Amino acid sequence: MSAAVVLSHVEKIYKRGKEIINVLHDLDLEIAAGEFLAITGPSGSGKSTLLNLIGGLDRPSAGEIRVGGERIDHMSGGELAHFRARHVGFVFQFYNLMPNLTAARNVELPLLLTHLNGAERKRNVEVALQLVGLSDRARHKPSELSGGQQQRVAIARAIIADPQILVCDEPTGDLDRHTADDILGLLRELNEKHGKTIVMVTHDQKAADYARRQIHVDKGQLAGAAV
């Protein structure tokens, strides 16, 4: 299986005043296409930073990152924005939906950056909402939806532009166990049936168990692989 993501000797350093914080150091990681990977680790271990680097939200201080064969560590801000629009879907812990847009309008957002016309966008939105089981909630605003439904809308938004990779940061961190299982089941379905590569950061071991591979990050380094 070919590699969807390759990180080689990646370092990430933050400066806070005179203090230098080495968040990730000399990290190597390869994620195969179609893989469902869970990244676990304690708070401050660098797992979210790692996820941000994979998703092209941040740039490494050193090292090389390739996603879908493209080297993204040297890309400019604009190039990274275009890269994210084409290749990566994001799911956040707190859903991060636009509060005054309907579910359908929220899902449509990534398609505004494509050349699809209104009818095509509408059709795609319907398909995405159907896939996450929310066709009947298209006209509802986020405040009219439960947490689980909001996260489903966020997943529909993440997959609408058909990205190769889904980057999920604590996608069930704000949900009860039952709803969390539903969301994780949906992610596994997207991975198994639709071939999406999923990289998920989580504190929750039960959530991590849904992934096909788990890695543990501690003090900015991979602590080892399990399963």
Place this chain on the structure above:
Amino acid sequence: MRRCKAVKFFPLMWAGLWRKKGRTALNLVSILVAFCLFGVLQGMSALFYGAGSSLRADRLVVLSREGGFGGALPISYLDRIERVPHVVAANYRSVFFGIYQHPPQFATGFAVDPHRFFATATEYVATPQAIADLIGERDGMLASVKLMQKYGWKIGDRIPLKHPGDPTSGDGAGNWSFVLVGSFDTPDNAPGQGPFVFNYDYFNQGRTQNKGTISSVDVRVDDPSQAAAVCSAIDALFDNSPAETLTQPFSAAVQTSLTQAGDLDYIIHAVLAVVFNALLVSVGSVMMRGMRDRTPELAVLKTIGFTDRAVALMLIAENLLLSLVGAGLGLGAARALLPVVIKSLSLNYSGMPSVVIWEACVLAVLFALAVGVLPARRAARLEIVDAIGGH
């Protein structure tokens, strides 16, 4: 490849604009009020000053360099002015500020030679019969139709007017009496209620101050391109005399007079400057607060692929939308209010001048840029990983 159309971003911008309904409504009302004020004041100014600009380019006016319209020139100047090359007609007038019954019922009159006056001041139109009637009645007057309507005067009425400018004139106590013998028409866009005219000889005999003088000489030239040369030639005639003259195109003189009278333009611009500065500060600070509140949402837009530039442009477009909608509503309100204000000032309303609408559009765009650039710049510089919530 099909072109990306900006219109598809409209629902996103509109939703962003109304994210906090109360705040946006307040901003909209502030902008509406400011542009309403702008429309009324600028409209007033344009109509006020526009009245003078409608006068013909071949008309000049000779005034006292020292006193302007309120000054005095010897009536003997008339003959010398008539002999200046390119002058085809000349006429004089003395201004009479009268009070009808009691203040503030004012009536402005011109003491004239009727034949000369109506031949030169062609914006006033009287029938030959009316002119003849005025000449035949020593204490007669012709009033503008608007003035007659204002005070309910009818032909044949005896009109008493007090002339406070010369308190011992007329009957010795500043009281004058005229017989209304006819009327004349004034231009549709002329400011105010229009004047009345009466015989100079009657005025000159009854007054106790400035006898034998006139307020101004109206001149008509045969070639408007020679107007500047004629002005210089006339003023040169009276250089170093006790009553030096200032000759200029009539429209310029009217506008100078209006400006001197109330410094209207300065007041209008000062008021508008204060209003728009206050608006800039209040709306600008609300916009900045709004941008801070929306930081996680803007970060999400960047996360899903909106570039820094696209996010900044979207915020500016939101401001532009708000500003143009507010300006449009404000101008609409001004359009409804302006006729009322103009009529209360006894001016004629001829519609909201198009220049005011264009000025308002430009101002709305500049305003949107002024209040939008800073939040847009901050949004463009937003680091996604710092800005996105939930971490």
